[in-house]
Amino acid sequence: MGLTACAQTKKNDKTAVERPDQQEMDTLQKAYFASGCFWCVEGVFESVEGVREVVSGYTGGQTENPTYEEVCGGRTGHAESVAVYYDSTKVSYETLLTVFFGSHDPSTQNRQGPDAGTQYRSAIFYQNTHEKLAAKHYIDSLLKNDIYPQVTTEVSPLTIFYQAEIYHQNYECTNPNNPYVQNVSVPRINKFKAAYPTLLKKED
Numbered sequence: 001m002g003l004t005a006c007a008q009t010k011k012n013d014k015t016a017v018e019r020p021d022q023q024e025m026d027t028l029q030k031a032y033f034a035s036g037c038f039w040c041v042e043g044v045f046e047s048v049e050g051v052r053e054v055v056s057g058y059t060g061g062q063t064e065n066p067t068y069e070e071v072c073g074g075r076t077g078h079a080e081s082v083a084v085y086y087d088s089t090k091v092s093y094e095t096l097l098t099v100f101f102g103s104h105d106p107s108t109q110n111r112q113g114p115d116a117g118t119q120y121r122s123a124i125f126y127q128n129t130h131e132k133l134a135a136k137h138y139i140d141s142l143l144k145n146d147i148y149p150q151v152t153t154e155v156s157p158l159t160i161f162y163q164a165e166i167y168h169q170n171y172e173c174t175n176p177n178n179p180y181v182q183n184v185s186v187p188r189i190n191k192f193k194a195a196y197p198t199l200l201k202k203e204d
Contacts, residue, residue: 006037006080006115006180020053020085028052029088031096032059032125032158034079035104036112040185041082043172044103044192049201050091055083056164056171059125060156068165074117081125083161091199093131097138099199100124103192106139107148113184123154125161132157 035041038056045054058066061077071078084096104112106122126132135155142148171178172185193200 028085031084034081034123036120038080039171040188043189051086053085056168059161106151106153109152125158
């Protein structure tokens with residue numbers, strides 16, 4: 001029996017988990033990644049020490065103010081993405097790259113698990129030269145050490161990040177009985193946690 005893809009799952013009426021206030025959010029650094037369904041990606045980064053909040057959204061495309069349905073149609077150019085708000089005194093951007101590459105397969109073109117299309121591509125959206133060079137260096141290391149036969153990860157400048165609809169935020173936490181969450185998100189998150197226990201928040 002095939003797994004239900006992220007784009008095929010109907011929304012849940014639950015609201016997002018309470019977030020830090022704006023004053024605290026403004027003190028944090030941000031990083032932007034895409035690596036498949038953002039429900040999974042959000043859950044992975046939320047488990048990392050030093051990460052204060054993760055917001056699901058859309059970036060990398062040309063359509064203004066896209067909706068979930070438009071992005072899932074694959075014609076907006078946007079990828080399902082996350083904005084990671086982190087405390088740089090506790091976790092570095094380089095460590096976030098380890099989390100990113102350690103929690104998905106960057107060798108597959110426009111696909112992660114059961115989800116296929118450009119909206120599910122592997123991508124890093126950098127904000128400055130440091131992030132750009134760090135991303136490229138990490139990819140070079142993966143190829144040099146034959147970790148993957150190829151790396152399809154897009155490394156592009158961040159233009160604008162659109163926050164996804166409220167029902168997508170903290171989806172894995174607020175929808176534990178969802179079939180996709182149970183069959184795809186949770187196994188993916190647990191696989192990451194098992195591989196990188198030293199990067200996890202103490203309560204995890």
